[in-house]
Amino acid sequence: MTKTTIPVHLDINGHHHDLQLEPRVTLLDALRDRLGLTGTKKGCDHGQCGACTVHIDGERVLACLTLAAQVEGRTVTTIEGLAREGEMHPVQAAFLEHDAFQCGYCTPGQIMSAVACIREGHAGSDDEIREYMAGNLCRCGAYPHIVAAIRQAALEVAS
Amino acid sequence: MTVHIASTVHVGRHGDASDGAFAEAVGGRLSRVDGPAKITGAAKYAVEQQLEGLAYAVLVESTIASGKVRAIDTKAAEAAPGVLQVLTPDTIISLRTAADWFGTPPPDKPYCPLARDITFSGQHVAAVVAETFEQAVAAAALVKVSYDETPAIVDLSDVKAGDGIPIDAMTKEWGDAQGAFASAPVRICAAYNTPREYQAPIEPHGLIARWEGDKLTVWEPSQWLDGMARTYAEWFGVPFENVRLVSPYIGGGFGSKALALSHGAVAACAARMLGRPVRLVMTRPQTFTGYGGRAATRQTVTIGADAQGKIQSIVHRGINETSMDGMWVEPLGSVISIMYATPNFSSRQNVVRVNSVVPGAMRAPGENPSAFGIESAIDELAYEVGIDPLEIRLRNYAEQDPHAKKAWSTRQLREAFAAGAERFGWARRSPEPRSIRDGNQLIGWGVAAGTYPVRRAYGEAIVRILADGSVEVESSSIDMGQGTYTILAQTAAETVGVRADDVVVKLGDSRFPRAGVTGGSRLAGVMTGAVYKAATSALDQLIGLAISDPRSPFYALQANTLVVANGRIASPRGDGPDVSIAELLKSVGRDHIEATGDTMPANSTPEDRYKNYTTIAMSVPHTEGDYSRHSWCAHFIEVRVDEDFGTVRVSRVVSALDSGRLYNPKLAESQWKGGIIMGIGQALLEEGIVDRRHGRVVNNNLADYLVPTNADIPDIEVISVGIPDPHSSVLGGKGVGELAIVGVAPAIANAVFHATGKRIRDLPITLEKLI
Numbered sequence: 001m002t003k004t005t006i007p008v009h010l011d012i013n014g015h016h017h018d019l020q021l022e023p024r025v026t027l028l029d030a031l032r033d034r035l036g037l038t039g040t041k042k043g044c045d046h047g048q049c050g051a052c053t054v055h056i057d058g059e060r061v062l063a064c065l066t067l068a069a070q071v072e073g074r075t076v077t078t079i080e081g082l083a084r085e086g087e088m089h090p091v092q093a094a095f096l097e098h099d100a101f102q103c104g105y106c107t108p109g110q111i112m113s114a115v116a117c118i119r120e121g122h123a124g125s126d127d128e129i130r131e132y133m134a135g136n137l138c139r140c141g142a143y144p145h146i147v148a149a150i151r152q153a154a155l156e157v158a159s
Numbered sequence: 160m161t162v163h164i165a166s167t168v169h170v171g172r173h174g175d176a177s178d179g180a181f182a183e184a185v186g187g188r189l190s191r192v193d194g195p196a197k198i199t200g201a202a203k204y205a206v207e208q209q210l211e212g213l214a215y216a217v218l219v220e221s222t223i224a225s226g227k228v229r230a231i232d233t234k235a236a237e238a239a240p241g242v243l244q245v246l247t248p249d250t251i252i253s254l255r256t257a258a259d260w261f262g263t264p265p266p267d268k269p270y271c272p273l274a275r276d277i278t279f280s281g282q283h284v285a286a287v288v289a290e291t292f293e294q295a296v297a298a299a300a301l302v303k304v305s306y307d308e309t310p311a312i313v314d315l316s317d318v319k320a321g322d323g324i325p326i327d328a329m330t331k332e333w334g335d336a337q338g339a340f341a342s343a344p345v346r347i348c349a350a351y352n353t354p355r356e357y358q359a360p361i362e363p364h365g366l367i368a369r370w371e372g373d374k375l376t377v378w379e380p381s382q383w384l385d386g387m388a389r390t391y392a393e394w395f396g397v398p399f400e401n402v403r404l405v406s407p408y409i410g411g412g413f414g415s416k417a418l419a420l421s422h423g424a425v426a427a428c429a430a431r432m433l434g435r436p437v438r439l440v441m442t443r444p445q446t447f448t449g450y451g452g453r454a455a456t457r458q459t460v461t462i463g464a465d466a467q468g469k470i471q472s473i474v475h476r477g478i479n480e481t482s483m484d485g486m487w488v489e490p491l492g493s494v495i496s497i498m499y500a501t502p503n504f505s506s507r508q509n510v511v512r513v514n515s516v517v518p519g520a521m522r523a524p525g526e527n528p529s530a531f532g533i534e535s536a537i538d539e540l541a542y543e544v545g546i547d548p549l550e551i552r553l554r555n556y557a558e559q560d561p562h563a564k565k566a567w568s569t570r571q572l573r574e575a576f577a578a579g580a581e582r583f584g585w586a587r588r589s590p591e592p593r594s595i596r597d598g599n600q601l602i603g604w605g606v607a608a609g610t611y612p613v614r615r616a617y618g619e620a621i622v623r624i625l626a627d628g629s630v631e632v633e634s635s636s637i638d639m640g641q642g643t644y645t646i647l648a649q650t651a652a653e654t655v656g657v658r659a660d661d662v663v664v665k666l667g668d669s670r671f672p673r674a675g676v677t678g679g680s681r682l683a684g685v686m687t688g689a690v691y692k693a694a695t696s697a698l699d700q701l702i703g704l705a706i707s708d709p710r711s712p713f714y715a716l717q718a719n720t721l722v723v724a725n726g727r728i729a730s731p732r733g734d735g736p737d738v739s740i741a742e743l744l745k746s747v748g749r750d751h752i753e754a755t756g757d758t759m760p761a762n763s764t765p766e767d768r769y770k771n772y773t774t775i776a777m778s779v780p781h782t783e784g785d786y787s788r789h790s791w792c793a794h795f796i797e798v799r800v801d802e803d804f805g806t807v808r809v810s811r812v813v814s815a816l817d818s819g820r821l822y823n824p825k826l827a828e829s830q831w832k833g834g835i836i837m838g839i840g841q842a843l844l845e846e847g848i849v850d851r852r853h854g855r856v857v858n859n860n861l862a863d864y865l866v867p868t869n870a871d872i873p874d875i876e877v878i879s880v881g882i883p884d885p886h887s888s889v890l891g892g893k894g895v896g897e898l899a900i901v902g903v904a905p906a907i908a909n910a911v912f913h914a915t916g917k918r919i920r921d922l923p924i925t926l927e928k929l930i
Contacts, residue, residue, distance in 0.1 A: 004240065022291070022293055024293050024297075025293055029292060029293070032207070033291075033292060036209050037200070038200070038203060038204070038207035039199070039200015039201070040200070041204075041361070041362070041410070042363070042440075043361040043362065043363065043443070043861070044363075044443040044860065044861050045442065045443060046443060046860060046861075046862070048443070048860060048861035048862040049361055049443075049861050051361055078200065079198075079199065079200035080199065080200045080201075082199075083199060088195075088198070088199070092198045092199065095194075095198050096190050096191065096194045096195065096198055097190065099190065099191065099194075099825050099826065099828075099829045101191075101194075101197060101198070101640075102411075102639075102640025102641070102642075102829055102830065102833060103360070103361070103362070103408070103409060103410045103411040103412075103639050103640035104193070104194075104196075104197030104198075104202055104408060104410070104640065105204065105360070105361045105362040105408075105410025105411060106361045106410075107197050107198060108198075108200050111198060126874070129869075130869045130870045130872070131869075131870050133869040133870075134868040134869050134870035134871075135868075136869070137361060137861060137866060137868060138361070138869075139358075139359055139360055139361050139411050139413070139837075139866060140411055140640050140829075140833045141832055141833030141834070141835070141836030141837055141867070141872075142829060142832075142833065143836060143867070143868075143869045143872040144832055144872065144873075144874050144875050145829065145832070146869060147869065147874075
């Protein structure tokens, strides 16, 4: 391979990774193809569907529109890093309880978005949840259950 | 011979949660057993397998809709960093033509998945394979294709399209429809159009193909492992057994992932030529032309009725688009021919060739547009004669199948109308259009019915009772979100007598016992039946051993029956020992018990079985025997239309549905709501837009092809009114997945009419049609 790669140091889910990547490699492809962290999904590769939502320094970001090299020195959390010591995050538990998914492909992005939505203080009402979750498409049509799950999880996180 | 009374499948009176004594039994609201893997990111979808030596392929597609490829210049691409291979029609290996999904013997000619003759924009013409995905993407952009372009027929409205080809098999006629229409006191006639729509699953189509000698493994999202494996085998001229399809999770299909497609052939060719595993995933734009969505349709519906709204005649004419070289028939007469009683009826259909990819199956193909026609038209009739839209449906209620002239197996449609109307508050509706208002919003209430036939096929499964007392189920059927993993765990748990937690269901591998296509809402009925039979047989063996093996603690009891529950075996009278399944198996020296069950007729030959699982030729007609079998539903929908801007928002949905017995109401409700939401998209948002100069779908992405977002969807209430239907499936269920989308679009169009006084007969109902 021609010398077109650069060293990239990533902090993902509390683990440090040293990679040698072409500068054009997106965070999404680095996660999925280089690190085997396939929980973050590729639905459109154009920032249109939200399936690739991850947290960078705690904020929700689309990994398909982010170059891996851009997140050096920042903290990346993916769906694989959401549970703490084997304990599911309240949003994850609520998604299971409310059946807030079917095929499961958009689900990691929905959950990452939902955690951030609550943290941002945008889960105050069903209408607010719908608006602030509108960037995550679900073609199976789990939206009413996603809203119910976030409503419940928001209360649990607050308490 | 053993006799046992343990845990026979309990069929309750209602198709709801009251059926199951526990959430874990059939009919219980068990949460998805595959849920934890999906919410933690642990679920590995097909193309997420990490393979040594994986190469990456990217497709190059035609930029014209009609003509020939003159030349493909691959020099720059071949010289690009990391490129391993550039495939063109001249360099790709030759395949054989495979049989279609009916199993029709194919013409004896080669098949090339890369095209020289272009019949639609977006056709695969070349592919680039490289060491990394990024290198393949960059090099694919360097492939230069030149064409000799010819005029294209861009869509149904193209003047060159013509009237199309009559499909005689679609003709349904009885009585004298034209004569009765001519003499009817009330006559309505209108045309209804639906556009191209796309399944748009969030997981794009793609695969990893790997050859080991003459053996091919394909990791690919699939609604039909055995059918796709057959196609790959026939393409490459290898035995069926040499092809293994693996599809553990499917990120949505909605009809689009049932067949092996040309991109799969390209990837498998590349892997064979390169001697390395190859991954090929379509870009989102490519998913709009790499396979077909729902065909655009045109229907005219004429109804003759008496002054009381009783239908005397229906005349229906429909067309749908198909491709230049493929044949897709979207059965437009399916719902209109059975929904209402009429003494005179005529339905005919043509298909029209346009320069498009061959259309395909999308959630309720046929029933969906057919219902848009008749359920809009009967609303128009209701207003013509001044009768409530719900009342006119009851007045024309079909007491038997008007076309097949057979009794319904079960039809809880009257109950659906009643339950939905009650919950929605329909009785309070003021019939006059534009009569309800909230500020600048016009409010309308609409109703429409839907139906979907009970399609039946066959499936087989293995049930194993393992040494630790747990139960394992294997089947090559799949779970794309309908809940197969969960309902098969419930079926095995209840039948054997263990906790659902102690059942492991393995799906999505063609090495497992076979299953037909997951489409037409048939899988749950087929596979719960097969697992029930296999589990019953395994339980028979277990109890047989417990009673008859001299080493068994029950041997001395001289019992002729035992009870298995919660993983423990005991005498029904409570006397004698009480041991776990694991203890019993240990005592009789067995490490497992295994049984296969299927729903095939007893005298089936191996050829029958192969044909059943790899084609749809053996599907059982829904009108076989004495009954006509269908699911039914009624949708009650409220819309709010901004009077100034013409924007439509759905503000309330109540749907009552008859899917027979529900195996898991929690999951069935999710599927129903998903169907309703896709129906809201169809009614208000979804439309493939074709550039008339180039015959190209221009909104080929998820920002421009609008599917519903969370902000578009209100709370939705669904009510189960089904009762177990023993004529439809072993355990009494009817179809769930496709039913709920049928009738949503006309219910919304009818609500929009009620709100605004404007009848929109052309989907989607966008603002420019209302202002």
